[in-house]
Amino acid sequence: MESPTQKFQQNRAAAEGAEMSFIDHLEALRWHIIRAAIAVVVFATTAFLAKDFLFHDLILGPSRADFWTYRMFCKLGQALNNADLCMDKVGFIIQNREMSGQLTMHISTSFIVGLVLGFPYLFWEVWRFVKPGLYPHERANSRGAVFFVSLLFAFGLLFGYYIAAPLSINFLASYTVDPTIENQIDLQSYLSTLTTMSLSCAFVFELPMIVFFLAKAGLITHEIMRMYRKHAIVVILIVAAVITPPDVSSQIIVTLPILALYELSIHIARVVRRKNVERLNQQLADNQGVVEG
Template sequence: MSFIDHLEALRWHVIRSAIAIVVFTLAAFLAKDFLFHDLILGPSRPDFWTYRMFCQLGQALGSPELCMKELTFDLQNRQMSGQLSMHISTSFIVGLALAFPYTFWELWRFIKPGLYPHERANSRGAVFFVSVLFILGLLFGYFIAAPLSINFLASYQLDATIENQIDLQSYISTLTTMSLSCAFVFELPMIVFFLAKAGLVSPEIMKLYRKHAIVVILIVAAVITPPDVSSQLIVTLPILLLYELSIHIASVVRRKDVSRLNQQLADHQGVA
């Protein structure tokens, strides 16, 4: 295929991805009550699933302080077009998140024909695992990282006379940023898998630079979370676990590559 033919093929993949994003965005926009009352504003109420689970855990451990009876903050809109703007922008963000697996599949369909047969075999299941990790990260961000951060920051007071009246945009920005950031951070094992397949990283290098990686992880957690230690720790711990998992994945890739090379060498010597 010529360069123009490749651009034409890419154009249709982009168009189909854009259509999927628009469809999911419109669906989210039309489902306004569910989107905002149940999904977006859920972590702002004490009956949210995460808070109820922590309350049950507290009762089982004999620690009633884990139960959150109320969240001491009010959400306010201070701009004339604020609620409409947030409705549109939030619907678009939700549309992007819901369409991500299909969008990645379209991108993979464009890349896959250019791979060698052994590269296609090595990357089998890439769309599935990328999608699963994205969804797991999104769920972790929405149900764990974001609500705990919102609860801590909203209930933090310098003095009892100061009321927390939080702007709607600030609340939604915190929720969506943390959820999407966790979703993309959870792709670390797949990124390491492809880098290991390309020979760019190895388990030895990852172990050697583990201390440096911890510093980078702390910096990343500080960037994607609000400025409080609890939120940073909540995000840092799973990233550290993902890094250790990535080391194991790189080791598996190394063993399979060595085994394949040994088999090819044995076959070549047998033919000779």
């Protein structure tokens, strides 16, 4: 009767013998890329056709005083008896200065929206390509990766769009050095600020998943993260200062969720470490049983 170790070695050898060639890997990767590209094109085309919603409601929403974020701040100001949190109008005008500017902006914005909406499917295709190369226990430990990566991306994107971007746009576009100077913001500049803020927050919110995979690979532990917590706080403050306007309130609003994500990542690294130790102990116990048998 074959021992568990012998069965494992035979299965490992069979798997290595059935490995795909380099050309087969390239062919598989090509089809993953094609399917992902088709998904992006479909979402981008849908966004391009929904021009009124895309620009009037979505893109230009933070440029109007009736935007959801401004209304919530106004309600907060009323509750705190602080009229400064309410705004009746925005202090800038968005304009286009190039002949083909609006058409170009329409196409590029549709492509960006296609990438954003297709991100879960893009990551799923990447995961389908990587997954066959993982060991069974690695696949089991990474179960739900596509869901959580997509969920964190969506949370970060919503936070950037509804919190970080409106604060930055309102501060930068209404800031004046002299009352006689009127702020007339170029459409390209406005869109660049909006997308940069939103996408930056979306990717920053992936910190827990990044720590999860690094902890799985043994490249980081919760002890290291606790040891360098003060350094991490400095880095987080710098990141918040880069992606927000030079306004203390905006930086605090962006810094707090990133700090919360860092603390959550420490907990994730601790759980991963404990499970890794339990798995190694179980393997040692199984091997010891095989030797004694």
